[in-house]
Amino acid sequence: MKNVGVIGGGTMGAGIAEVVARAGSTVRVLERAEAVDAARERIAKSLARAVKAGKLAEDESTATLDRITVTTDLESFADCELVVEAMPEIESLKLEYFHKLDDIVSKDAILATNTSSIPVIRLANATRHPERVLGMHFFNPVPVMALVEIVTTLKVDPAVVTKVADFARDGLGKRTIESKDQSGFIVNALLVPYLTNAIRMYESGFASAEDIDEGMVSGCGHPMGPLRLSDTVGLDICLAVAESLYAEFGQAHYAPPVLLRRMVDAGYLGRKTGRGFYDYSK
Template sequence: MDIKKVLVMGAGTMGSGIAQLVAQNGIQAVLVDLRDDILQGALTKVEKGMKKRVEKGKMTEEQVRDIMSRISVTTDMGTAVAGCDFVIEAVLEDVKLKQEVFSKLDALAGEGVILATNTTACSISEIASAVKNPERVIGMHFFNPPVVMKLVEIMPALQTAPETVERTRAFAEVLGKEPVVTVKEGIAGIASRVLAALLNEAVWVLEEGIGTAQDIDRAMKLGANQPMGPLELIDLIGVDIHLAKTETLYSKLGDARYRPCYLLKKMVAAGYLGRKAGKGFYDYSQDPPVPTRL
């Protein structure tokens, strides 16, 4: 499979990272979003991230220029999709929006072009139901940040053709990733679902007063060989993002393992969103961060 040009829909956290990953692997990336300022912001963010690596001697200025020259941006999906061999959608996590985007993509993308979604927890079969050629729709879930994380979870919808699965797996390998292909579709795939339950449990243990935030994190680092403690990890992901994920899993699976602890709701209401807000389970205004009084 020879992929020369990839359309990335949505230039947010994931879309911009996926475009960088594609360009780093010598493939043209076209980023599409609703407004020029969002697209320019995405380009600046990608370039800034790589310049930091230049300062650390891990990349050259020339490599940065080379990669940036392979990323183009536009608000016009119609023009962008022409000549693309593969599409990765990374717009907001809203199934109706994704269905709308896929229905347009399906009408515009050439025959045989795979339409992949980076959704975390939307039903891929539901997204695929909005298009005329659902056999080319598939889940291709990158992890944040896409340039760093080795895993890509590939999740076929009920309608996905086996050939689409194999071509997507091959493409993930071209991008230097180690794909895991799920046997069938399940809400949030494997890693996100298991992680959500684990992180949730850590918040319950804190809420029940069994251990302090620091001790819960220390216990999981030292006893379960986790590189980061679960509460530190929620702060990194964003308390609001974690809460939204467990709420989705709880409502879709109806399983008590995902029932979000009230503490998470209080924290979001108070603006304790984690690192991005300077405060979550830990207060980042101090170095090293200290546990927040919750």
């Protein structure tokens, strides 16, 4: 796939754009006018970290950045073979852009969503060709995490699934797993209840954040404790997935903790805002 579009230049969108451009594709990233510079700077900083860590040569970093264009013009996505939507977890916003893209890209183009929780079929049905729409769920940080979840719907063309999975594996060097279109898919359906249980434990005063995390790192061999992991994922994302799981299955253990809601209300979303269960301001 030589021409790829990414809708959204935030943490996930910028990461997706980077890995696709590093694989040699030309990438267009759609952003609001006031966020264009920030999106490009986000990608440039990530590439600079890769160079500093010895994972990427300086000339490769420059070439990667040259293959990325951050734009406000959705019409420029007309020649994209694949468009990956990576906007906030707001269903109405995603629906709006899938409807718009349906009129812009060719009938052979593939539309994918990076949603963590919204049923993919709802987004597919916003288009005239739901058979070309699927989930392509990356993980944060995208340049580091090896996995892509390929989420299939009842309407998707199996050939589209194969093409996207092959691109993720052979083009991007990712590992892939395939999930049905169920809230949380595979990873978040297992992960988020674990995270929210840890938040409830902390909320109750049973143990400190540090001890909860240390227990799972040193006692269970996890690379990161659940509260610090929640901060890394983003507490807004944790809340959105927990709400989706609860709405889908109606079981009490899926309901998001009150503390999680209040922290999101306060704007304490974790690493990306400098504060969550831990202080990242320094």
